[in-house]
Amino acid sequence: MIVHIVMFKFKDENKALNMAKVKSKLEKLEEKINVLKSMEVGINFNESERAFDLSLYSTFDSESDLKIYAAHEEHLKVVELIKEVTIESKVVDYILD
Numbered sequence: 001m002i003v004h005i006v007m008f009k010f011k012d013e014n015k016a017l018n019m020a021k022v023k024s025k026l027e028k029l030e031e032k033i034n035v036l037k038s039m040e041v042g043i044n045f046n047e048s049e050r051a052f053d054l055s056l057y058s059t060f061d062s063e064s065d066l067k068i069y070a071a072h073e074e075h076l077k078v079v080e081l082i083k084e085v086t087i088e089s090k091v092v093d094y095i096l097d
Contacts, residue, residue: 007052
């Protein structure tokens with residue numbers, strides 16, 4: 001199984017609204033992209049300066065399925081929104097044995 005984790009820092013302008021909107025749109029991808037096996041999206045409550053604002057944890061059966069997800073039209077629509085409302089993101093992908 002492949003695990004895909006992304007963390008985002010949002011711009012201050014309309015931050016809470018934008019986090020809620022992105023969370024909702026990401027969660028709807030499970031219904032639209034069949035290679036996406038599971039997804040959790042969480043809004044951070046930790047106030048540490050090291051903290052990010054929102055995290056995504058998703059799973060796939062294979063690396064090729066992750067690539068299909070990454071290039072999927074519905075995913076790319078959400079990516080465009082994310083690019084508009086965030087200032088930074090970090091990603092990690094790994095194989096879960």
